Amino acid sequence: MEVTVRKTKSYIRRDWLMSYIFLLPALGFFLLFVAYPMVKGIYISFFDYSLRTFNFIGFANYVDLIHNETFLKSMRNTLLLVVITVPIVIVFSLFVAVSIYKKKEFARSFYRGVFYLPAVSSVVSITVVWGWIYHPNYGILNYLGGLIGLEPMSWLGDQRTALLAIIAVLITTSVGQPIILYVASLGNIPTSYIEAAEIDRANPWQIFLKIIWPMLMPTNLYIIVITTINTFQCFALIQLLTSGGPVYSTSTVMYGVYEQAFVLGHFGSASAMGVFLAIIIGVISLIQFKFFGSDVEY
Known part of the structure; x- marks a missing residue:
């Protein structure tokens, strides 16, 4: 023994x-x-760090951020990106997934491929396509607008439309993975639950709210958190389409980090911005886990 x-x-x-x-x-x-x-x-982040200096300054970089109008505008733009993009991505992805998950395998695979293609395409190719769509002179968007009598617009060059144009691109590149995950999760819901509800004469809306939605909560939580983090970290689209312009109307915190570090050479300030953004993302993620994680059913 x-x-x-x-x-x-x-x-x-x-x-x-x-x-x-x-x-x-x-x-x-x-x-x-x-x-x-x-x-x-x-x-x-606690140093005045550039190519010439490296001096300890404590929390001065963080204090400067609070009084920096450009940073505050970038923070506002970043929050707008998150507040607008995340709900639209969730609702649209779920709508598409519910619409296609009962279709035949070929049709389901086709739709998944169509929506997932932008997610796996290179950012450069995506920005080239959207740059052509938004082009003020020969872009397809202005062409379609002209057919109904609208004047041509500089979608990426106008402060009123530039951020919305970026949001539209961000949404198209963000819905692919959520759709795939929702379709997979919908396929894992036991059909006996839905059949029992139909026998009890529950309507489709009641079935969705009482059965489908609660069973999707683990997937919802993952998609909400990941989409929020990815939106906060949006950089490449902005750099390639607008470079933060016009007049910082599309500048985000991540773009500000890049500009401070690699354009202006202020590494201490850039690090402070990165730390500040990480704290914001961490706090929001904890809140999301608190509110959405409590309803997760495994």
């Missing part, structure tokens, strides 16, 4: 050792490319 116990403990230790060995590459990658840059960024 004692020999058996010793062998069992030996096997357990060996399994733990092998587990740690296999985790080492991922752990090393995390420490090198995530943890270290994060700690380094927080450290740099």
Whole structure:
């Protein structure tokens, strides 16, 4: 009996050792490319750090952000992106998923591919297409508007429309993955639940609210959190389409980090902006887990 116990403990230790060995590459990658840059960024945010200077200034970079009109405008634009984009992505993705998940496999695969294509396409190719769509002289959007008597507009060059134009592009590139996840989740809902509700003469709206929606809560939580984080981190679309213009009307916090670090060379200020954004994302994610995670049914 004692020999058996010793062998069992030996096997357990060996399994733990092998587990740690296999985790080492991922752990090393995390420490090198995530943890270290994060700690380094927080450290740099307390310094006046440029190519010429490296002086400790405490919280001065954070205080400057609060009084920086450009940063406040970028923060406002970022919040508008999140507030408008995330709900539209959730509602549209769920609507499309509910519409196609009962179709035949070929049709379902076709629609999933169509909506998922922008999500896997390169940002450069997407911005080239949308730059052509929005072009003030020969863009298809102005052409269609001209057919109904509308004057041509500079969609990306007008402060009134530039941010909305960016939001439209962001939505089209953000709905692909949620649609795939919703279709998969809808397929996992036991049909017996829906059949029982139909026998009890529940209408489609009642079935959706009482059965489908609660069963989708784990997927909802994941999509809401991930879409929010991705929207906060929106940068490439803005850099390639508008470069934050006109007059910072499309500038976001992430674009401000890039501009401060790689255009102006103010690495301390850029790090402070990055830390501030990380805190905002963390707080909002915790709130989302608090409000949506409590209703998750597994």
